[in-house]
Amino acid sequence: MKPGSGTSTTSYFATERGRRGLTADRRGIAEVIWGRNSPDWDFGDTLLDRTAEAFRNEDHVEVVIHSYRHRLGLAPGDPSYEAIEQQLARQPDIAVPSITLDGEADGNFSATDGSAPATHFTGPRTHLRVPHAGHNLPQENPAAFTAAVLDLATPARAARPQLHRPS
Numbered sequence: 067m068k069p070g071s072g073t074s075t076t077s078y079f080a081t082e083r084g085r086r087g088l089t090a091d092r093r094g095i096a097e098v099i100w101g102r103n104s105p106d107w108d109f110g111d112t113l114l115d116r117t118a119e120a121f122r123n124e125d126h127v128e129v130v131i132h133s134y135r136h137r138l139g140l141a142p143g144d145p146s147y148e149a150i151e152q153q154l155a156r157q158p159d160i161a162v163p164s165i166t167l168d169g170e171a172d173g174n175f176s177a178t179d180g181s182a183p184a185t186h187f188t189g190p191r192t193h194l195r196v197p198h199a200g201h202n203l204p205q206e207n208p209a210a211f212t213a214a215v216l217d218l219a220t221p222a223r224a225a226r227p228q229l230h231r232p233s
Contacts, residue, residue: 075099079134088130092121104200106171161189165214169199169206192217 078084088095096118100109120126135141143151164187168177180193194214199207 076134076138079131080138080140084134085127085131089127092126093118096121100202103173104169104171104202104206105173106198107200107202107206157186159188160186160191163189163218164191165218166191166193167203167211167214168193168195169201169203170195170197171200172203174201 079088093114097114100107100114132141136143166180166183166187168175168180170177177195184191184193194210196203196207196210199210204211
């Protein structure tokens with residue numbers, strides 16, 4: 067079974083069949099995942115082929131499989147990060163100025179109004195929906211992603227009252 071044939075990528079990679087599939091066709095699986103996760107993105111063969119060069123790394127399959135399995139609690143994390151993992155699991159408040167982005171064409175997660183995670187942001191936060199962008203928003207719409215980063219990094223940001231950090 068390949069991702070996109072009725073199973074999620076996460077479920078697929080949780081199985082040995084998923085490991086074998088990724089081992090056998092790294093580029094093909096990436097193409098399926100990219101197409102499903104970002105249906106409006108016309109990434110083309112040139113970009114996919116250039117990216118697939120990194121898949122030749124001898125550790126690629128093990129790193130990908132471990133990453134997916136770790137997210138499901140099926141593989142251990144690196145013990146040196148355990149304290150950080152525990153801290154993040156508590157979902158601490160985020161007090162720094164933030165911008166959250168949802169791609170409106172994300173094949174994994176539907177775009178929202180951003181209200182669900184809002185309680186975790188105690189500092190100023192803006193939520194934006196980006197049309198025609200999917201799961202790989204920085205690459206699919208670099209202008210929107212860059213604008214969000216620059217908005218946070220630009221000193222003129224402090225002049226905008228709605229974005230002031232609370233005193």
